[in-house]
Amino acid sequence: MKISPAKTNPSAAPVSRKQRELAQRETLILDAAQNILHQHGYATLTMERVAEAVEYSKGTIYNHFSSKEDLICSLCCRSINNLIEIFTRAVRYEGSSRERFSAIGIGYSLHHQINPMAAQIVQIIKINSVREKISPEKLGEMESLEQRITSIAMSVVQDAIGCGDLPLETRAITDSIVFGCWSMHYGALLLEQSDIPLKSLGFSPAVELLWLNTQKFLDGYNWLPLSSASGHETMFRKLSADLYEDEINTLNNKNKKS
Amino acid sequence: MKISPAKTNPSAAPVSRKQRELAQRETLILDAAQNILHQHGYATLTMERVAEAVEYSKGTIYNHFSSKEDLICSLCCRSINNLIEIFTRAVRYEGSSRERFSAIGIGYSLHHQINPMAAQIVQIIKINSVREKISPEKLGEMESLEQRITSIAMSVVQDAIGCGDLPLETRAITDSIVFGCWSMHYGALLLEQSDIPLKSLGFSPAVELLWLNTQKFLDGYNWLPLSSASGHETMFRKLSADLYEDEINTLNNKNKKS
DNA sequence: GACACTTTATGACGCAGCGTCATATTATGA
DNA sequence: TCATAATATGACGCTGCGTCATAAAGTGTC
Structure with missing residues (x-):
């Protein structure tokens, strides 16, 4: 058939x-x-x-769908498409390169807060034995979406290097910055999603820590303008308000209901 | 029964x-x-x-074992116990606070390279629907191990604050540093384990990026002594040689075979 | 060592969920 | 209107989890 x-x-x-x-x-x-x-x-x-x-x-x-896993993979593709739209919005924002890159992070975080299941799905799809059951075409489709979303993030880093916001070192750093942020966000949101009792382990809310840590991480790379403790909050609120009004409303409604 | x-x-x-x-x-x-x-x-x-x-x-x-998931959870506990031993070794190392903290990261990374399945298991155990099938006692056991391993990592940060290697800010930062490193390592190793074609997405090997990013992250927090590009490699090799000879041999043998 | 009784091991069984395929149904077109 | 192709269906086979009645082994007493 x-x-x-x-x-x-x-x-x-x-x-x-x-x-x-x-x-x-x-x-x-x-x-x-x-x-x-x-x-x-x-x-x-x-x-x-x-x-x-x-x-x-x-x-x-x-x-x-050739299998249950195939269906789940399609959901995953949807999710990435959604993220691509969010990333694109962030990249088009009129602001410093650092603001735009940070905005990507906020968008990623919001997306996963709104769709808690997305993280689970992504997680499931990454398990090898699950991957094996997905049709090659669909895997290819997902891969190309991953390619696209990655290159969006990388383009902002390139911009920053181009305009001098990021000191150009001898080694290529574009991939390391993107990978660092990706892994940090991915890890943080997975840890939060899983019902590990982070709170009782002595941690503040993951989303807050994630924001702070992203800024510290970018500071470590000397991505100008460097952040200040007071500037963090302001920037976060500004970016959220300017770019993610809809998402934040959705999220608030969601929290109200539960 | x-x-x-x-x-x-x-x-x-x-x-x-x-x-x-x-x-x-x-x-x-x-x-x-x-x-x-x-x-x-x-x-x-x-x-x-x-x-x-x-x-x-x-x-x-x-x-x-009351269920398959219960068995897997026990494997997970084993893995954490293994990590606790590694972390303990790192913490006892005679070196700067930053070296000791970095050594924890290296140990974590090595452990997951040696036991690729560990990451998968951890990942699986974090899926809620899997968790539901684990006996409360075993979950409690795992939680207490997580508690222990977390507190080991936190103790090094505390030391660093105590001896002035880490500038004391107004906000508590112990949890954010530990969480940042944890999420970055967790995310990076999951991304590497999953067969996402990182290479074809334009990324260098995950383990290298992870090390570089960890150092940048700690730099961002101004954890003294700050790193230099040349110092990275030296420090990495020194810590590996001093602390993880066995693990590195195991890993090399493993790679040789395959 | 024979017997009663407790503890532990076994694998056939019930059940759920995936994926298939022969058959039924519907659509197309001459 | 009928022949043929395209699509939909759900009963069926299979695998793997977890249970439980029964079998086997262990323990203690005389």
């Missing part, structure tokens, strides 16, 4: 009604899966349940 | 022959599980297979 190409990124290719219907249903399925994930957790995400939610049979779901 | 307390940490309590035999078998089971994990990956780790490997029946395995 084969089915249309079903591109996540609808290229400019002409699409027939069939293809549109198919793409639509694919979205429907993904929405349903996301819902189940958010409302009842990963353990209850079964293909049967997804099928039931969209009122199609299991077989039909399998026409769209 | 109940069975003896089976403490992982053999407290000074008098142990009967029975209890000793039981503890021994528990070790046997854990060894077998670890083996399967290392040789054939997570996907093939089934309770049946473990039972077969130790030549006991499945039921007997379940006398020791």
